[in-house]
Every structure is written in structure tokens, then in C-alpha cells.
Amino acid sequence: MFSQVHIIAVWKRIFWVSFTFRSKYIDENYIWRVGLQRLATGRADLKALRALREELTVHPSKRFSH
Numbered sequence: 001m002f003s004q005v006h007i008i009a010v011w012k013r014i015f016w017v018s019f020t021f022r023s024k025y026i027d028e029n030y031i032w033r034v035g036l037q038r039l040a041t042g043r044a045d046l047k048a049l050r051a052l053r054e055e056l057t058v059h060p061s062k063r064f065s066h
Helices: 004-022 028-040 046-056
Strands: none
Touching (some): 028 046
16 A cells, blocks of 8 residues: 555656656646545545645746645
């Protein structure tokens, strides 16, 4: 069973790759579609999704800084 931190780390990597190749903003609907699928399967909770969304919608210069 993966921990929540691990799931978020994987998401960040996926979105970082997506952001790099598309070189434009990540589609927020995609974040929520994937996130809500995870929520529906019990692999994440709403608090984690909100934190992820906030992190991914910050200014691009601050995005993925760690």
C-alpha cells in the first residue's frame, strides 16, 4: 500500500513531465479528473487533493521547486 506522500510525489513527477513537454499550464480539469478517480478508489483524501491543487496552481516560477 502506497503512502499518501508517495502518491503525491508520483503525481508531481507525472505533472512535471507533462508540464515540461507541453510547456504550458497544466489543465486543471485533468488534475481533478485524476484526483477524483484516486479519491473514488480510496487512494487519496480530499485534503491531499486540495494541497496538490494549491501546489500546482502557484506561479510557474515557484512550481516544482523541490
